[in-house]
Amino acid sequence: MGRATKVVLAYSGGVDTTVCIPYLKEEWGVEEVITLAADLGQGEELKPIQEKALKSGASQSLVEDATERFLTDYAFPAIQANALYENRYPLSTALARPLIAQLLVEAAEKYGADAVAHGCTGKGNDQVRFDVSIAALNPNIKVLVPAREWNMSREETIAYGERFGIPSPVKKSSPYSIDRNILGRSIEAGPLEDPWTEPPEEIYLMTRAIANTPDEPEYVEIGFTKGIPTTLNGNMLSPIDLISQLNEIVGRHGVGRIDLMENRLVGIKSREIYETPALLVLVDAHRDLESLTLTKDVTQYKRGIEQTYSELVYNGLWYSPLKSALDAFIQQTQEQVSGTIRVKLFKGQAKIVGRKSENSLYTPDLATYGAEDKFDHKAAEGFIYVWGLPTRIWSKKLRGEA
Structure with a gap:
């Protein structure tokens, strides 16, 4: 050493x-x-x-x-990547x-x-x-x-x-190990080490129990600019204000609690409790906006990139060649990801109920079944013939007809 x-x-x-x-x-x-x-x-x-x-x-x-550096340089890129370790954290x-x-x-x-x-x-x-x-x-x-x-x-x-003159803790320390930053809280240890034990209400600080949430739903509109959250209910906010206000709004409705058995990098499983009200809603909203503004092949290919990205971050490889390469791909995909997502918050649930974007790839006169329909239905027959040709050949060969 x-x-x-x-x-x-x-x-x-x-x-x-x-x-x-x-x-x-x-x-x-x-x-x-x-x-x-x-x-x-x-x-x-x-x-x-x-x-x-x-x-x-x-x-x-x-x-x-x-704090602001944490959001702009670390949290916001992770939102652009829809980063969820093991699809939850x-x-x-x-x-x-x-x-x-x-x-x-x-x-x-x-x-x-x-x-x-x-x-x-x-x-x-x-x-x-x-x-x-x-x-x-x-x-x-x-x-x-x-x-x-x-x-x-x-x-x-x-x-x-x-x-060496360091006083011992004056009060009995909590049995829980807690880490907190502006994005949320992680809680582990103590009674939570038993996976069968329901987390007690006392461990939560950022989210209300369902019984204490409002009896009326609340709607929130989140605006994104190139994949980065920039507005809340039409108001342009600083990164810190946006996350802080959204944490309060979302947590008030009991949204943002995670209870999972997590696979640690060092090879053991641990029971982890997280409170991440704003972050969970932002990832969900961002992913939905991508479904409106990105093409099918980019959207579907990016899902695999997101899983790899999440594992790299979890495993301590933020500064690595592969992470840098994925960053470049993700940033390219975000050029068109601007728009607004409307979220309904009610009794522990956050449901996306509306989305709009000037870069929307949704075409109403192609999607509609009404009189305004401009889709060429006759073109479908030739498309299906070519698309299904390998399957028909395979089927005939299997039956001994080819």
Whole structure:
């Protein structure tokens, strides 16, 4: 691994990343630890976290507001790709990891650090996402992962921190492991580790229980420009305002909860609960708009691209040659994906009930069965003859008639 003198540590303010500060200095001989907390719209006041890092031995405690960058550079491209891992999870947490990795590498360069560090354990997905992303951005920088090597239980970790003046949590910690950003929340561990256990209502924060949702439906109109959400109910909004307002509207109607058995990259299954109100609706709306504005062959071919894209992001390969190649394909397809989708929200459901676009490929006078029908019905006979010719030849051969 080699000795590092100055390290930039990805910092959340939790027990593990806080104990990483003295551990790096005492056990691994690091002279200076700079912490970096990324503000991705998680709704927390980060000043106490900043102060906690300094009290725990950090020489500098950085807070980087990267919420808009998170949306424009990571979330919106994923929406254009209709990215759903295993066709269900919209990657709300996974998308943050390559950005945090980039922030670490940028900070290391700015402050002259020869290593970066994070507090991931050895059985999660995030360690892979951080390590591989950092290596792609700077293959020469060291990556230190203390929690993967110190073999301490949570109680031992707390006790180690107390030796260096880090107070133990003052209250009994929640049994759940929760991660949050502007796109949503992920909840795991505790009672949720039993796949048979119904998630208790207390774990949800962004979405209402169905019993507490409005008794009248609400309609929302989402406008896209080249595949990127830009308007809400006709109002042009900044990325942060659009996502924040849509989260509130959609969550009020109980939409956006996901409960799934997820196949982790490291080979184990885990039970995951997600709340991603706006993101789920945006992916669904975007896919619907594509069905109106893209040709059949592009739409159908793109579905396979989307699956590969989702797996690459989940598996920590945001910065990879294949991902870059898929980005180019996806961006080309989005040139005509502009228009408006109308969504009906009611009692835990979000249904698309209308769509319109100046780039619509829908032709009413060809699709109608009314008097305005301009489709040449006689042309169908010759088309069917040629289309079905291989099948007829095959059938005759099978019957011994050819």
